[in-house]
Amino acid sequence: MGFNIESGADRPLYAGQIIQYIVTPILEIKTKWVSKITQVKHKEYFVDEQLYGPYALWDHKHFIKEVEGGVEFEDIIHYKVPLGILGQMVHPFLVKPKLEEIFNYRQKKLTELFGEYK
Numbered sequence: 250m251g252f253n254i255e256s257g258a259d260r261p262l263y264a265g266q267i268i269q270y271i272v273t274p275i276l277e278i279k280t281k282w283v284s285k286i287t288q289v290k291h292k293e294y295f296v297d298e299q300l301y302g303p304y305a306l307w308d309h310k311h312f313i314k315e316v317e318g319g320v321e322f323e324d325i326i327h328y329k330v331p332l333g334i335l336g337q338m339v340h341p342f343l344v345k346p347k348l349e350e351i352f353n354y355r356q357k358k359l360t361e362l363f364g365e366y367k
Contacts, residue, residue: 251279252351262289267300274303275343305329305336319363324352 251273258268266286273279282302289295292313299307306329314321330336330344 251277255281262286262295264289268297270302272303274347303331305331322359 251271253271255269255271257266260266264286268284268286270282270284271279272282280303283300284297284302284307285300287296287298292315294310294312296308296310298309306327308327310325312323312325314323326348330340336344
């Protein structure tokens, strides 16, 4: 997705933190994405919400749980595509596969860095 952090991520996460990215969601079209960290509980979870960006709504909860031999990550995402009915029409073959690609890539990278979850 061409996800590049522009500002705001130079400190540990805290509630109220604003992070700005440039993303390339489709067709190599770059857009700004601004999110706000709304909740943080150290080593347990954090929540980010899109203030500005490619979605009509984006609420992303990241849960982190220590388990025997490592850490387990769980994501809960509520989102709404823009452009009304047109956005809904392209969701199944454009937006949803892109989101699956992003999270599959993240899982692959985490596995490379920290090993397989058993």
